[in-house]
Amino acid sequence: MPPSAAEAAAVAVTRFGLGARPGEIERVAADPRGWLEAQVTPGGAPNPAGRFVASAERMQQLLAYRAEAAATPATDAAMTPGSAMAQESAMGDPAAEAALAARRDSRRDMTLDTAREFLARAQMGATTEAGFAERWALFWANAFTTSATKFQSAVFMGPYEREAIRPHVFGKFEDLAVAAEQHPAMLLYLDQAQSVGPNSQAGQRRNAGLNENLAREILELHTVGADGGYSQADVTEFARALTGWSTPTPRDQAPGDPGMAGGNPAGQGRRARAIRAAMAGEPGENAFVFRPVVHEPGARTVLGRTYAPGGREQGEAVLRDLARRPETARRLARKLAVHFTVDDPPPALIDTLEAAWTRSDGDLAAVARTLIAAPEAWSPRPVKMKTPYDFIISTHRALGSSPARVQPLQQALISMGQPAFSAPSPEGWPDTAADWAGPDALVKRLDWARAVADLAAPAADPNAVAAGALGARLGERTRQFVARAESRPEALTLFLMSPEFQRR
Amino acid sequence: MTRSFSIHRRLLMGAALGGVSLAFAGRASAREAGRRKLVVIIARGAMDGLSVVVPHGDADYVPLRGSLAVAAPGQAGGALDLGGGFGLHPALAGLHALHEAGQMRYAPAVAIPVRVRSHFDAQDVLENGGEGLRQQDDGWLNRALVAAGGPSGLSIGAQTPLILRGAAATSSWSPGGQVTGQDRIAALLQDLYVEDPLLGNSLARGLETDAMAMTVGGGTPLRRNDVNGLGQAVARLMTGEQGADVVALSVDGWDTHARQNAQLQIRLTGLDQVVGGLREGLGEQWADTVVVIATEFGRTARANGTQGTDHGTASALLLAGGALKPGGLIGDWPTLADNRLFEGRDLAPTLDVRSVFKGVLRDHLGVDRAALDARVFPGSAAEAPALDGLV
Numbered sequence: 001m002p003p004s005a006a007e008a009a010a011v012a013v014t015r016f017g018l019g020a021r022p023g024e025i026e027r028v029a030a031d032p033r034g035w036l037e038a039q040v041t042p043g044g045a046p047n048p049a050g051r052f053v054a055s056a057e058r059m060q061q062l063l064a065y066r067a068e069a070a071a072t073p074a075t076d077a078a079m080t081p082g083s084a085m086a087q088e089s090a091m092g093d094p095a096a097e098a099a100l101a102a103r104r105d106s107r108r109d110m111t112l113d114t115a116r117e118f119l120a121r122a123q124m125g126a127t128t129e130a131g132f133a134e135r136w137a138l139f140w141a142n143a144f145t146t147s148a149t150k151f152q153s154a155v156f157m158g159p160y161e162r163e164a165i166r167p168h169v170f171g172k173f174e175d176l177a178v179a180a181e182q183h184p185a186m187l188l189y190l191d192q193a194q195s196v197g198p199n200s201q202a203g204q205r206r207n208a209g210l211n212e213n214l215a216r217e218i219l220e221l222h223t224v225g226a227d228g229g230y231s232q233a234d235v236t237e238f239a240r241a242l243t244g245w246s247t248p249t250p251r252d253q254a255p256g257d258p259g260m261a262g263g264n265p266a267g268q269g270r271r272a273r274a275i276r277a278a279m280a281g282e283p284g285e286n287a288f289v290f291r292p293v294v295h296e297p298g299a300r301t302v303l304g305r306t307y308a309p310g311g312r313e314q315g316e317a318v319l320r321d322l323a324r325r326p327e328t329a330r331r332l333a334r335k336l337a338v339h340f341t342v343d344d345p346p347p348a349l350i351d352t353l354e355a356a357w358t359r360s361d362g363d364l365a366a367v368a369r370t371l372i373a374a375p376e377a378w379s380p381r382p383v384k385m386k387t388p389y390d391f392i393i394s395t396h397r398a399l400g401s402s403p404a405r406v407q408p409l410q411q412a413l414i415s416m417g418q419p420a421f422s423a424p425s426p427e428g429w430p431d432t433a434a435d436w437a438g439p440d441a442l443v444k445r446l447d448w449a450r451a452v453a454d455l456a457a458p459a460a461d462p463n464a465v466a467a468g469a470l471g472a473r474l475g476e477r478t479r480q481f482v483a484r485a486e487s488r489p490e491a492l493t494l495f496l497m498s499p500e501f502q503r504r
Numbered sequence: 505m506t507r508s509f510s511i512h513r514r515l516l517m518g519a520a521l522g523g524v525s526l527a528f529a530g531r532a533s534a535r536e537a538g539r540r541k542l543v544v545i546i547a548r549g550a551m552d553g554l555s556v557v558v559p560h561g562d563a564d565y566v567p568l569r570g571s572l573a574v575a576a577p578g579q580a581g582g583a584l585d586l587g588g589g590f591g592l593h594p595a596l597a598g599l600h601a602l603h604e605a606g607q608m609r610y611a612p613a614v615a616i617p618v619r620v621r622s623h624f625d626a627q628d629v630l631e632n633g634g635e636g637l638r639q640q641d642d643g644w645l646n647r648a649l650v651a652a653g654g655p656s657g658l659s660i661g662a663q664t665p666l667i668l669r670g671a672a673a674t675s676s677w678s679p680g681g682q683v684t685g686q687d688r689i690a691a692l693l694q695d696l697y698v699e700d701p702l703l704g705n706s707l708a709r710g711l712e713t714d715a716m717a718m719t720v721g722g723g724t725p726l727r728r729n730d731v732n733g734l735g736q737a738v739a740r741l742m743t744g745e746q747g748a749d750v751v752a753l754s755v756d757g758w759d760t761h762a763r764q765n766a767q768l769q770i771r772l773t774g775l776d777q778v779v780g781g782l783r784e785g786l787g788e789q790w791a792d793t794v795v796v797i798a799t800e801f802g803r804t805a806r807a808n809g810t811q812g813t814d815h816g817t818a819s820a821l822l823l824a825g826g827a828l829k830p831g832g833l834i835g836d837w838p839t840l841a842d843n844r845l846f847e848g849r850d851l852a853p854t855l856d857v858r859s860v861f862k863g864v865l866r867d868h869l870g871v872d873r874a875a876l877d878a879r880v881f882p883g884s885a886a887e888a889p890a891l892d893g894l895v
Binding site for chain 1: 548549620621622623624625637659661662663664669675676677678688689690692693695696697698699700702703706707708709710711713714756757759761762808809810812814815847
């Protein structure tokens with residue numbers, strides 16, 4: 001049964017989007033589909049508001065920090081402020097203490113900046129008028145997961161979403177894939193930056209070698225999938241093709257450049273300059289560097305296709321071919337259906353999305369429009385469990401508020417199992433009710449909902465909040481529970497924890 | 505799945521209608537069985553077995569590993585001697601002391617039955633107990649709960665891991681809850697969730713577990729990074745009348761593609777402290793406890809170019825606990841000789857990890873052999889018979 005007009009408006013805002021702000025459902029009611037389609041724009045999804053550094057600048061900060069680190073040998077554990085180890089290792093040596101403090105400050109500045117950008121993203125989520133574009137962008141950031149679980153990739157999380165993901169989410173999938181895989185966040189998260197072709201000039205000179213982590217995850221998680229029919233030999237060949245994809249090092253800097261490690265006079269010599277020239281690669285966008293001296297020479301064969309000897313473009317050609325394979329279309333059509341509709345989506349919906357993908361040669365705008373047009377996506381029944389992030393953002397939207405500080409936001413996300421920017425593995429955040437509705441997770445959602453309800457209650461009419469946030473998707477049972485609650489905080493808690501609001 | 509789904513649904517409905525009290529249904533029969541305790545720790549990310557159970561007596565170890573090799577016992581930073589050419593990583597001092605007391609055993613070269621190098625595929629197989637990829641939707645530890653006639657299960661963390669998902673209702677916990685099951689809101693929500701049994705049952709069990717943790721722990725908040733304290737808190741949830749019998753928890757961060765030595769030092773120290781916390785917290789119950797530490801696969805025999813190792817095949821499995829039979833080594837050592845390496849690059853498995861799991865389930869939890877072969881680990885009867893003499 002097709003949804004009523006009122007139901008369609010509620011579905012557009014609460015399922016496709018991030019949840020309704022007060023009055024939003026009424027505003028889109030005239031043309032819910034048109035409201036969604038208008039968010040599919042060639043420029044991609046909007047960036048969070050605020051001034052944040054680009055990758056190139058962040059890379060300079062990271063290199064400077066590493067130079068400080070080289071001058072103050074200490075383990076990562078020593079960098080946790082207040083840790084016993086940090087104090088012991090620098091105790092009694094004023095110079096060492098000062099150096100350690102400087103290093104800690106650099107690290108803290110980058111970490112704070114990343115947290116600030118996470119907050120800006122959450123604030124945009126809480127207030128944007130284009131909730132579908134934002135969810136679509138976050139879906140692709142998760143499909144190409146990088147994570148703050150590693151310090152080096154953590155400091156690039158903000159630039160990564162801004163530079164590699166958001167501009168490309170309504171473009172060709174293969175362009176998105178290239179932008180994501182060549183971003184420092186990814187190159188550092190999956191160890192590609194250090195991979196060296198054993199037979200490359202650099203590989204023959206020193207004891208360094210191949211790291212196949214990125215190649216494997218591209219195959220398994222970003223394109224064709226684990227059952228995509230590739231072998232260990234394909235992984236290794238792809239890893240060889242990707243050698244040279246890297247990030248800047250202190251050696252790439254011109255002498256005297258800020259951010260260069262040390263002021264070693266020997267670094268000015270002719271021989272040193274020659275080595276530096278050979279090591280430095282072509283600079284690319286977003287602090288990507290192709291380093292010819294570590295690229296494994298020779299032709300490569302991946303999934304039966306042979307790629308001529310080359311440089312940066314060799315790995316890129318393999319990646320583009322993988323991005324265009326039918327297994328990739330199928331896998332991502334399914335992933336999209338699971339994310340935007342139900343944990344076990346109807347095969348017909350997957351078929352429809354896959355067909356749109358294939359027909360448009362991976363045009364993500366066409367795929368988005370197909371999802372919007374799919375009847376299976378418009379059932380008014382609330383089914384899909386929200387992630388903790390979406391639960392928190394939609395709560396702010398329902399209350400017409402926005403997160404003001406990052407610390408409580410991060411605490412809430414940690415307790416519910418989804419710490420900021422910190423997917424537990426390259427597979428990204430999980431996406432089913434079994435993953436998010438465990439006993440402990442629900443207890444933590446209830447704890448948070450009660451705290452929020454206590455704060456919001458004086459200024460909120462719970463009945464209006466529930467009606468405004470869910471529109472025609474507010475069920476009679478929940479409506480009555482909210483109306484009959486003994487206090488405003490209780491009413492708001494019941495609404496926030498209701499099946500209709502926990503799901504979408 | 506149809507049959508188990510209907511059982512699941514009935515259980516969930518029962519719990520939803522009856523409020524929070526059914527959360528630990530089935531505990532009575534577990535008590536009759538003698539309150540055996542089992543903790544399964546999954547080291548996610550592929551723990552490097554060659555650094556955990558160090559084969560310092562194997563002549564190929566140091567040449568393959570170079571600077572990643574752990575020194576032999578007696579040398580500076582050397583392994584802790586296990587005898588027979590093996591040593592334990594120096595960060596595992598607590599587990600080594602248990603070994604000396606006959607309460608720690610090690611299998612140096614186990615693997616799951618499928619040869620894959622994807623973390624996620626391999627973790628799925630390790631946890632769902634299938635003989636191939638994507639064959640089961642639930643976890644073997646959950647099926648073992650059913651087969652053992654009702655010991656109670658608990659997982660640590662906001663998300664229930666696959667190993668403990670399935671027909672038997674289990675609980676989960678992590679430090680920090682504030683709402684109690686006695687609160688009015690808890691009863692109201694049970695009522696509100698009458699048509700959403702997943703949410704209703706899940707919340708009921710979460711609240712009950714939290715109430716337990718508060719009772720036995722006195723409500724002392726756990727400090728971040730206090731791994732020993734976490735082990736003790738988990739142990740508290742396992743003791744007393746209401747205690748969980750079977751616990752699954754995960755320790756992350758083992759994917760050491762680069763700078764492996766420093767990372768392993770931190771991870772293994774944490775692992776050692778978790779086990780130490782469990783032992784301290786379980787007190788007398790430690791005598792009835794088995795702790796299993798397993799990972800999805802091992803890492804390459806050779807160091808890679810970035811002071812780390814890549815995805816491999818066999819890895820080490822550790823058992824600890826007062827219920828173990830003394831014995832040390834489990835299974836054979838394949839050696840690191842060039843012609844013995846799996847595909848010329850990985851430590852070759854000599855033992856199917858399911859054999860160890862089955863041996864523990866049979867001799868510790870009393871799961872009968874037919875159930876193990878037919879339901880808990882389908883298709884494993886011939887390929888992975890239960891290992892004798894562990895417990």
